[in-house]
Amino acid sequence: MEKILVTGGCGQIGSELVSALRGKFGNENVILTDINVPNYEVQEIGPWEILDVTSYESIKAIIKKFEPTRIFHMAAILSATGEKIPQTAFKINLLGTFNVLEIAREFGVRQVIVPSTIAAFGPETPKINTPNETVMRPNTMYGITKVSIELLGEYYAKNYKIDFRSLRYPGIISSDVKPGGGTTDYANALYFDAAAKKKSIVFVNPQTTLPFMFMPDALDSIIQLSEAPQENLVHRSFNVAAFSCTALEIAESVKKYVPNFQFDFVPDHRDKIAASWPQSIDDSVARKEWNWRHKYDLDGMTRGMLKNLNVISG
Ligand SMILES: NC(=O)c1ccc[n+]([C@@H]2O[C@H](COP(=O)([O-])OP(=O)(O)OC[C@H]3O[C@@H](n4cnc5c(N)ncnc54)[C@H](O)[C@@H]3O)[C@@H](O)[C@H]2O)c1
CATH class of the missing domain: 3.40.50.720 (NAD(P)-binding Rossmann-like Domain)
Incomplete structure (x- = not known):
C-alpha cells in the first residue's frame, strides 16, 4: 500500500x-x-x-x-x-x-x-x-x-x-488557490480579475511570450x-509543455468570453525575469519516455478557468 x-x-x-x-x-x-x-x-x-x-x-x-x-x-x-x-x-x-x-x-x-x-x-x-x-x-x-x-x-x-x-x-494556471509569487501570476490574475469584474493590470509586456x-x-x-x-x-x-502564448493573447482569450473585460499593460521588474526564460519548450523526451500528452490549449484553458470561476456556464 x-x-x-x-x-x-x-x-x-x-x-x-x-x-x-x-x-x-x-x-x-x-x-x-x-x-x-x-x-x-x-x-x-x-x-x-x-x-x-x-x-x-x-x-x-x-x-x-x-x-x-x-x-x-x-x-x-x-x-x-x-x-x-x-x-x-x-x-x-x-x-x-x-x-x-x-x-x-x-x-x-x-x-x-x-x-x-x-x-x-x-x-x-x-x-x-x-x-x-x-x-x-x-x-x-x-x-x-x-x-x-x-x-x-x-x-x-x-x-x-x-x-x-x-x-x-x-x-x-488554476482557479482554486491563487498563485504564490511567481512571474507567471499575471496570467492567473487575468482570469481572477475578469471574474471579479475588475480591470486587470498586467505586469509584463503585451508581447511577452511564455509556455x-x-x-x-x-x-x-x-x-x-x-x-x-x-x-x-x-x-x-x-x-513538460502544453502551449505558449503572449500576455496579450491570454487577455484576448478572456475577452472573447467576457466582452466588457478591461486590461492594461504596465511592465515591471518581473517582465525582465520572464524575458530570461524560454518562450516555448520541447518536451519530446517526456512524450517518448513516459507518454506525456497535454489535453488543454489556450482556449480550452480559458473556458475551463471561466467555468470554474462561475463566469460562464456549461
Ligand atoms: N505555480 C507555477 O506556475 C509553477 C511553475 C513551475 C514550477 N512550480 C513548482 O511547483 C511547486 C509548487 O508550486 P506552487 O505554485 O504550488 O507554489 P505556492 O507558492 O503556491 O505553494 C508553495 C507552498 O509551500 C509552502 N511553504 C513555504 N515555505 C515552506 C516551508 N519552509 N516549509 C513547508 N512549506 C512551505 C507555502 O505555505 C505554500 O503553501 C514548487 O516547487 C514550484 O517551484 C510552480
Missing part, C-alpha cells in the same frame, strides 16, 4: 495535488503538510501536519509517524518572491530539498518527486523549443536553486537508489511521471 506525503500541500499546485492523490489512493493514505494550516474543510478530509521543510528534525518526526513510501515535495518560494528574499528562497528551496532527500535516504522512502521549472533555464538558453538538455545558467535565486535541486536529486538517485523524478513546469499549462494537465503530468515504469526512463528531469 502506498503512503504519500505532500509538502507545500496548501499551495497552488500542492492543494489540488493532495485532492487528486486522495482520489486515487484514499484520503487516509495522503498526508498533507505545509508551514501554513490548511482551511477547516480540508482538515476534515484526511491527515495533515504543520511542517517546515527547513527543519530536518520536524521532517524526520513526520516521516517516522507516517512512514511514507513516496514524497511529493511541493514546498518552495517562487521566482518573483525569491528575488525579494533570496536568502530565504535558498534555505527553503535548496536546503529544504536536501533535508527531504537526506531523510528519504535515512528512512528508505522509495520515491521523491520535486517539480522543477522553466526558470531553471536562463538568458543564454535557446528560447524557442528549448530542448531537455541545454545550457542551464539561470540568473534568479529561484532558478539557481531549481538547477541545483535537479542535480542533487540525480546524485541521490545514482548514489543512494532513491527514485528521484522532476518535471520542469511552465506557468501553471503555460492548465492545472488538470499539471496534475496529470506529475502523477503520470511518478507512475512511469522505471525501465522506460532514461532521464530524471523532464521538460
Whole structure:
C-alpha cells in the first residue's frame, strides 16, 4: 500500500495535488503538510501536519509517524518572491530539498518527486523549443536553486537508489488557490480579475511570450511521471509543455468570453525575469519516455478557468 506525503500541500499546485492523490489512493493514505494550516474543510478530509521543510528534525518526526513510501515535495518560494528574499528562497528551496532527500535516504522512502521549472533555464538558453538538455545558467535565486535541486536529486538517485523524478513546469494556471509569487501570476490574475469584474493590470509586456499549462494537465503530468515504469526512463528531469502564448493573447482569450473585460499593460521588474526564460519548450523526451500528452490549449484553458470561476456556464 502506498503512503504519500505532500509538502507545500496548501499551495497552488500542492492543494489540488493532495485532492487528486486522495482520489486515487484514499484520503487516509495522503498526508498533507505545509508551514501554513490548511482551511477547516480540508482538515476534515484526511491527515495533515504543520511542517517546515527547513527543519530536518520536524521532517524526520513526520516521516517516522507516517512512514511514507513516496514524497511529493511541493514546498518552495517562487521566482518573483525569491528575488525579494533570496536568502530565504535558498534555505527553503535548496536546503529544504536536501533535508527531504537526506531523510528519504535515512528512512528508505522509495520515491521523491520535486517539480522543477522553466526558470531553471536562463538568458543564454535557446528560447524557442528549448530542448531537455541545454545550457542551464539561470540568473534568479529561484532558478539557481531549481538547477541545483535537479542535480542533487540525480546524485541521490545514482548514489543512494532513491527514485528521484522532476518535471520542469511552465506557468501553471488554476482557479482554486491563487498563485504564490511567481512571474507567471499575471496570467492567473487575468482570469481572477475578469471574474471579479475588475480591470486587470498586467505586469509584463503585451508581447511577452511564455509556455503555460492548465492545472488538470499539471496534475496529470506529475502523477503520470511518478507512475512511469522505471525501465522506460532514461532521464530524471523532464521538460513538460502544453502551449505558449503572449500576455496579450491570454487577455484576448478572456475577452472573447467576457466582452466588457478591461486590461492594461504596465511592465515591471518581473517582465525582465520572464524575458530570461524560454518562450516555448520541447518536451519530446517526456512524450517518448513516459507518454506525456497535454489535453488543454489556450482556449480550452480559458473556458475551463471561466467555468470554474462561475463566469460562464456549461
Ligand atoms: N505555480 C507555477 O506556475 C509553477 C511553475 C513551475 C514550477 N512550480 C513548482 O511547483 C511547486 C509548487 O508550486 P506552487 O505554485 O504550488 O507554489 P505556492 O507558492 O503556491 O505553494 C508553495 C507552498 O509551500 C509552502 N511553504 C513555504 N515555505 C515552506 C516551508 N519552509 N516549509 C513547508 N512549506 C512551505 C507555502 O505555505 C505554500 O503553501 C514548487 O516547487 C514550484 O517551484 C510552480
